[in-house]
Amino acid sequence: MSLPPLVEPAAELTVDEVRRYSRHLIIPDVGMAGQKRLKNAKVLCVGAGGLGSPALMYLAAAGVGTLGVIDFDVVDESNLQRQIIHGQSDVGRPKAESAAATVREINPLVDVVIHNMALTNDNVMEIFSGYDLIVDGTDNFATRYMVNDAAVLLGKPYVWGSIYRFDGQASVFWAEHGPCYRCLYPEPPPPGMVPSCAEGGVLGVLCASIGSIQVNEAIKLLTGIGDPLVGRLMIYDALEMKYRDVKVRKDPECVLCGKNPTVTQLLDDYEAFCGAISDEAAEAASGSTITARELKAMQDNGDDIFLVDVREINEYEIVSIPGATLIPKGEFLNGSALEKLPQDKRIVLHCKSGARSAEALAIVKNAGFSDAVHLGGGVLSWVKTVDPSLPSY
Ligand SMILES: [Zn+2]
Numbered sequence: 001m002s003l004p005p006l007v008e009p010a011a012e013l014t015v016d017e018v019r020r021y022s023r024h025l026i027i028p029d030v031g032m033a034g035q036k037r038l039k040n041a042k043v044l045c046v047g048a049g050g051l052g053s054p055a056l057m058y059l060a061a062a063g064v065g066t067l068g069v070i071d072f073d074v075v076d077e078s079n080l081q082r083q084i085i086h087g088q089s090d091v092g093r094p095k096a097e098s099a100a101a102t103v104r105e106i107n108p109l110v111d112v113v114i115h116n117m118a119l120t121n122d123n124v125m126e127i128f129s130g131y132d133l134i135v136d137g138t139d140n141f142a143t144r145y146m147v148n149d150a151a152v153l154l155g156k157p158y159v160w161g162s163i164y165r166f167d168g169q170a171s172v173f174w175a176e177h178g179p180c181y182r183c184l185y186p187e188p189p190p191p192g193m194v195p196s197c198a199e200g201g202v203l204g205v206l207c208a209s210i211g212s213i214q215v216n217e218a219i220k221l222l223t224g225i226g227d228p229l230v231g232r233l234m235i236y237d238a239l240e241m242k243y244r245d246v247k248v249r250k251d252p253e254c255v256l257c258g259k260n261p262t263v264t265q266l267l268d269d270y271e272a273f274c275g276a277i278s279d280e281a282a283e284a285a286s287g288s289t290i291t292a293r294e295l296k297a298m299q300d301n302g303d304d305i306f307l308v309d310v311r312e313i314n315e316y317e318i319v320s321i322p323g324a325t326l327i328p329k330g331e332f333l334n335g336s337a338l339e340k341l342p343q344d345k346r347i348v349l350h351c352k353s354g355a356r357s358a359e360a361l362a363i364v365k366n367a368g369f370s371d372a373v374h375l376g377g378g379v380l381s382w383v384k385t386v387d388p389s390l391p392s393y
Pocket of ligand 1: 179182183251255
């Protein structure tokens, strides 16, 4: 499938621009016309993290005239292993600002628009409407569905990517010409089923593999060359070193882009749609959540508690709360954890942030441990409020 270029060419390139982009200009498929289209293009990158870093850097180098970057977060030391647009001296700085500074350093001819904020229901339509194309570098399902819905409602294409450990995926979603994200994934995964990179890790260089596919597709769409990744899902396995692509068909019953759509505007609450934690977990955690200081006090008092860390072993090895026994959440899901729990002690569960432990708490309470509790905020809040000398991740 070939598609017409998304962007009209700019009137001309300056002498500086001709010099800078000469290696593009001598490619017949790009040429002067293609480079002028890039100059006129407005691209928004959602997130200046793992995928956003290489995406923004190559889009800037390629000469995309206007580059928007939206991110609400600040640079953390644990980002630097993969988010190469930021450096050591940027730690603590807003990511959008840090990314914009790098873009300007790579290519001062790019007009960078900084959106130092979270993308929300209230601003997504207005922000997206100022751009020709969106590059989605988000890492959570709530934002992904919001990005998709806004792009479909505005009739805009976007380039999607996702990464986890050694596995990456990418596609172009453009409802006018092919499927949308909801055609591929009609329902968000059940809460807690799909671990995030913060929970499961990601090989740093995987971000470049997938981010560069996203930029490649962005350039093709903007200039109208090649066979875009519309209606195809690219799947990359870095360990096997294999790329394969599978067809993704437009779902005629898609609630958003199908024949009889029922979603005709943004949802009120994407977090709720994706269920930050399940109803059962929320119910179990209600009234049974303790703080890190309360846990410390219980330990100092010599209370008869059994502290269980429901994270994975790799996480446990990075940082753990003294006295905790590791029983990963999967053992609660398959039931094998229950026989490891003492009947005569109060069960206290914790994970990284409190989401997985709330899921496990629901199972433990159902099994009759009615006075069990979990640590709100998980090991992260323990590090923050009880022992800042421990590493965070
Ligand atoms: Zn759809």
